[in-house]
Amino acid sequence: MEFLLRIWRQQNSDATGSxxxxxxxxxxxxxxxxxxxxxxxxxxxxxxxLPVAFDMDCREGICGACSLVINGEPHGPMGATTTxxxxxxxxxxxxxxxxxxxxxxxxxxxQDLVVDRTSFDRILQAGGYVSLHTGEAPDANAxxxxxxxxxxxxxxxxxxxxxxxVAACPNASAMLFxxxxxxxxxxxxxxNQSENIECQDGRGDGCRRVRKLQ
Amino acid sequence: xxxxxxxxxxxxxxxxxxxxxxxxxxxxxxxxxKVIVVGTGLAGASASATMAELGYxxxxxxxxxxxxxxxxxxxxxxxNAAKNxxxxxxxxxxxxxxxxxxxxxxxxxxxxxxxxxISNNIIDQxxxxxxxxxxxxxxxxxxxxxxxxxxxxxxYSRGQTGQQLLLGAYGALNRQIHAGKIDHHSRSEMLDIVxxxxxxxxxxxRNLITGEMTTHLADAVxxxxxxxxxxxxxxxxxxxxxxxxxxxxxxxxxxFANPCYTQIHPTCIPMNHKGQSKLTxxxxxxxxxGRIWVPQQADDKRAPEQIPEVERDYFLERKYPAYGxxxxxxxxxxxxxxxxxxxxxxxxxxxxxxxxxxxxxxxLGVESIKEYYGNLFDMYEHxxxxxxxxxxxxIYPAAHYTMGGLWxxxxxxxxxxxxxxxxxANFSDHGANRxxxxxxxxxxxxxxxxxxxxxxxxxxxxxxxxxxxNSSDIKASAEALAKESSERIERLLSIxxxxxxxxxxxxxxxxxxxxxxxxxxxxxxxxxxxxxTTALDQLSSLKEEFWKTALVHGESGNLNxxxxxxxxxxxxxxxxxxxxRDALAREESCGGHFREEHQEQGEAARDDKNxxxxxxxxxxxxxxxxxxxxxxxxxxxxxxxxxSYQ
Numbered sequence: 135m136e137f138l139l140r141i142w143r144q145q146n147s148d149a150t151g152s153x154x155x156x157x158x159x160x161x162x163x164x165x166x167x168x169x170x171x172x173x174x175x176x177x178x179x180x181x182x183x184l185p186v187a188f189d190m191d192c193r194e195g196i197c198g199a200c201s202l203v204i205n206g207e208p209h210g211p212m213g214a215t216t217t218x219x220x221x222x223x224x225x226x227x228x229x230x231x232x233x234x235x236x237x238x239x240x241x242x243x244x245q246d247l248v249v250d251r252t253s254f255d256r257i258l259q260a261g262g263y264v265s266l267h268t269g270e271a272p273d274a275n276a277x278x279x280x281x282x283x284x285x286x287x288x289x290x291x292x293x294x295x296x297x298x299x300v301a302a303c304p305n306a307s308a309m310l311f312x313x314x315x316x317x318x319x320x321x322x323x324x325x326n327q328s329e330n331i332e333c334q335d336g337r338g339d340g341c342r343r344v345r346k347l348q
Numbered sequence: 349x350x351x352x353x354x355x356x357x358x359x360x361x362x363x364x365x366x367x368x369x370x371x372x373x374x375x376x377x378x379x380x381x382k383v384i385v386v387g388t389g390l391a392g393a394s395a396s397a398t399m400a401e402l403g404y405x406x407x408x409x410x411x412x413x414x415x416x417x418x419x420x421x422x423x424x425x426x427x428n429a430a431k432n433x434x435x436x437x438x439x440x441x442x443x444x445x446x447x448x449x450x451x452x453x454x455x456x457x458x459x460x461x462x463x464x465x466i467s468n469n470i471i472d473q474x475x476x477x478x479x480x481x482x483x484x485x486x487x488x489x490x491x492x493x494x495x496x497x498x499x500x501x502x503x504y505s506r507g508q509t510g511q512q513l514l515l516g517a518y519g520a521l522n523r524q525i526h527a528g529k530i531d532h533h534s535r536s537e538m539l540d541i542v543x544x545x546x547x548x549x550x551x552x553x554r555n556l557i558t559g560e561m562t563t564h565l566a567d568a569v570x571x572x573x574x575x576x577x578x579x580x581x582x583x584x585x586x587x588x589x590x591x592x593x594x595x596x597x598x599x600x601x602x603x604f605a606n607p608c609y610t611q612i613h614p615t616c617i618p619m620n621h622k623g624q625s626k627l628t629x630x631x632x633x634x635x636x637x638g639r640i641w642v643p644q645q646a647d648d649k650r651a652p653e654q655i656p657e658v659e660r661d662y663f664l665e666r667k668y669p670a671y672g673x674x675x676x677x678x679x680x681x682x683x684x685x686x687x688x689x690x691x692x693x694x695x696x697x698x699x700x701x702x703x704x705x706x707x708x709x710x711x712l713g714v715e716s717i718k719e720y721y722g723n724l725f726d727m728y729e730h731x732x733x734x735x736x737x738x739x740x741x742x743i744y745p746a747a748h749y750t751m752g753g754l755w756x757x758x759x760x761x762x763x764x765x766x767x768x769x770x771x772x773a774n775f776s777d778h779g780a781n782r783x784x785x786x787x788x789x790x791x792x793x794x795x796x797x798x799x800x801x802x803x804x805x806x807x808x809x810x811x812x813x814x815x816x817x818n819s820s821d822i823k824a825s826a827e828a829l830a831k832e833s834s835e836r837i838e839r840l841l842s843i844x845x846x847x848x849x850x851x852x853x854x855x856x857x858x859x860x861x862x863x864x865x866x867x868x869x870x871x872x873x874x875x876x877x878x879x880x881t882t883a884l885d886q887l888s889s890l891k892e893e894f895w896k897t898a899l900v901h902g903e904s905g906n907l908n909x910x911x912x913x914x915x916x917x918x919x920x921x922x923x924x925x926x927x928x929r930d931a932l933a934r935e936e937s938c939g940g941h942f943r944e945e946h947q948e949q950g951e952a953a954r955d956d957k958n959x960x961x962x963x964x965x966x967x968x969x970x971x972x973x974x975x976x977x978x979x980x981x982x983x984x985x986x987x988x989x990x991x992s993y994q
Contacts, residue, residue, distance in 0.1 A: 169625050182850075193625060196421055196508065198421075199412065199413065221733070255525075258518075258519070264476065273472055284480050284483040
């Protein structure tokens, strides 16, 4: 397959970025979107150009490192699918594909398609956990949790922290991210009550309206 | 001969005896000691959090953009514990026995027993943290079975157990960061260990965004930096997994133990095109319901549904009736390779076998299978464009885990005093083959329950490092090491710059692919003396080629992924030589290390007389062969018998 790519290139946080055009051919429909970018980078590297920087790691949809706004949609056109799990067969021959970083005030561009998502760490540091010291726990079966509640808690705990929700939100709010953690923790009975999730006012973390969690 | 400092007493009392004998530090003195932890996976995050809870100052490092990205997140199937909630005859002793046997009697008895003892605490801890393990309707915890066990002792959160456990440990880490007890640095890669007066005292770190090289000093250093399967280029590991931290520690005096023990996991999605960047694991738990088969005849090109039952060979069930599809990973992988070598493999390249859920779907219904493995089936369909509810999955073995690692004693300290190693990065508990659902157990046992206790014994004997006191010597030597690391970076960036084209000629990725090919062909699922010797020659040439031709662009003063990759691949090449040497020296077959010269009717032939030991290698300087020391393995509780799953 053949594609025309428009990719956001930006040297560093302070530099001005722009969309650059690239073309790529001989793309197998069975390769992943990131493998397509790997191939582009191989080409650029051989030509003595700097490769396109992008975050990724596990390439199986679980680590949350990969990002990319593809044709205006975070993680591209498939629902509930991270960029690393997109395959080129999901695109049309000769399609023009625009690739941008997550666009949100709190996510500063570090380089090209790599952004700073440490605000997500700070949100969870503020209280997204059960306060329990190692070794304080009673026997695991001492607390009964119904299959249904455990399942719903899992669905919420499932969030991979990729920050696509912020990239998709016109207000760049982290409400969905916070809500997932609140739901996960609130559904499960605690042995030892958790600290509260607090707002990160003034840090531009996009969760300004979050109230204290019960 | 190496002393592992295993405590005295009965096997079941050793850990208690150890705890009773450890030197203690008073609560108000603990804050004077600082510990550096490199890595924030299950082992690193749980260790950092627990040590901070105890009162130590902790400084943690990760090359990821967030601690939550560590590759533990990708572990799918589950975590073992000897709870015996099912009442199916499980016990600490059985988990201990299965793990020792699974490791082909090449692990340290006392460590494994302790692991089995602690397994139960881990489940308690994680449940209380809010890890949403699978439950039965009545609200009790559910279990399933994994390879190499005849009981159901695996706790799980669908196919995302590693993610859920990691988020628990990440939460504990976050809590201590918020409390100011942990100073965490993301996007920071450790490049060297500072050794002062024979003790590990700090690390050299490169900030991956600014390129700044900094030194960090402490009273002890903990490496929790995972394994090295990625040297094969194609593996189930995440792209960033690397050997750099442990290899650099080895170069500073820490012994590397059993580097040749690598695990090739039987159930991965097979390679289907060139340019593929990874092989995706399909959890071993699938073998609870999936049946593995190939056609009985070679070159049978019919679609799977057209091959009648009688013409299928369920080869694991046939060869290992007691364990069947849940035979251990090393044995299953070799069996898969064998049928493919016989020409009975399926798929376009003939390099895969079927993992068939037809019978289970008929028996239990689609919904039930979805409940167990929904996300795995979706992932399979995404990657292959085939629907596994309708047609059997195709799988093939891939490099997955490394049992080898830095040598540690019973207290998880390397031979370099002050350097502790936990999780996959150490060599300790899995012998020559790891059983499924044991990696999560070991990482968390090390991090939550063992290291935070044993490290105190070392720290109690040391004077806390004082930033303000007269310690200019150590600062100067740390600075010198930082300079060395910077020079290496500049060397990488200058490769090929003096050539006529002004740049190298081969991409780092293609050099990594060449490395992977050499290692997969000669030091993969099966090995032999001739192949390993060839590999050593090829590695020397590859190393030379790398330093002459690698294309490394850009600068050192900002984010440079090309440069990061180059540094890691260079270490992989060096390390691979050590791995081949170890494989060559171990003239026997055991677990994942299968030497073709040493087999009995196709099964691994161990040589307990000559090889019942841990092989610990010491670095002797660039260009010199490493030296080998042995830690003899004694089995007091168990008898080292021939491992059979028939």
